[in-house]
Amino acid sequence: METEKQEFVDFAVTARKYKTLLTKKYQNRKVWVNPSAFEIQSIIPGTILEVFVNEGEVVKEGAPLLILEAMKMQNRIEMPFTARIKSINVEVGSRIPKDSLMIELEAVEEE
Numbered sequence: 001m002e003t004e005k006q007e008f009v010d011f012a013v014t015a016r017k018y019k020t021l022l023t024k025k026y027q028n029r030k031v032w033v034n035p036s037a038f039e040i041q042s043i044i045p046g047t048i049l050e051v052f053v054n055e056g057e058v059v060k061e062g063a064p065l066l067i068l069e070a071m072k073m074q075n076r077i078e079m080p081f082t083a084r085i086k087s088i089n090v091e092v093g094s095r096i097p098k099d100s101l102m103i104e105l106e107a108v109e110e111e
Contacts, residue, residue: 006021007021008020008021009021009022037080037081037105038083038086038104038105038106038107039101039103039104039105040065040077040080040101040102040103040104040105041099041100041101041102042068042096042097042098042099042100042102043098043099044068044070044071044075044098045070045095045096045097045098045100046068046069046070046071046075046095046096047068047069047070047093047094047095047096048066048067048068048069048090048091048092048093048094048096048102049066049067049068049069049074049092050066050067050092051065051066051088051090051091051092052064052065052066053065053066053085053088053103054085054088055085055086055087055088056084056085057084057085058082058083058084058085058108059079059082059083059084059085060079060082061079061080061081061082062078062079063078063079064076064077064078064079065077065078065079065102065103066090066102066103068096068102077102082108083105083106083107083108084105084106084107084108085103085104085105086104086105086106087103087104088102088103089101089102089103089104090102090103
């Protein structure tokens, strides 16, 4: 049986440095990525019931974008800030998983 070579990694806690081995679970984890403000992602899996906007449209902050049904509850997804709809990646009736990119936005110059 072949043994794997393990590497020690450095980490610091209150100005003291330590060495440790990383577990397989930690090494295989989903790496956190800073979310983009210009991407509207689903936070829960569900079904798209209605889409209120079109691509290319400028939508004001607080306006409804779509309705996502999850666990028999209708979740109204609203516009976080004024922007233009770059692309809509979902359609009515489609089932989407968690962290699915639903709508992409692009900056718009406010008048």
